[in-house]
Amino acid sequence: METMNVKEEARRLIDKLPENCTWDDLMYGIYIRQGVETGLADVKAGRIRTVEEVRNRFGLST
Known part of the structure; x- marks a missing residue:
């Protein structure tokens, strides 16, 4: 993703809100x-x- 102007992105986000x-x-x-x-x-x-690495680290079954 290319770097975008934060103000422009904030305006887009606001425009999408109801x-x-x-x-x-x-x-x-x-x-x-x-x-x-x-x-x-x-x-x-x-x-x-990977999911497997995280499961192994926390001792969760696969």
Whole structure:
């Protein structure tokens, strides 16, 4: 994903919200967007683990 202007992206997010949205709705949208971007950056940087690795680390059955 290419780097985008934060203000432009914030405006797009706001424009997609319904007219009767709350501040919590806006903050949730920002939170989700930030989490997705962080996850994509982790994948791009190779900071990933397989489900099997995570299960083994926490002693969970497969």
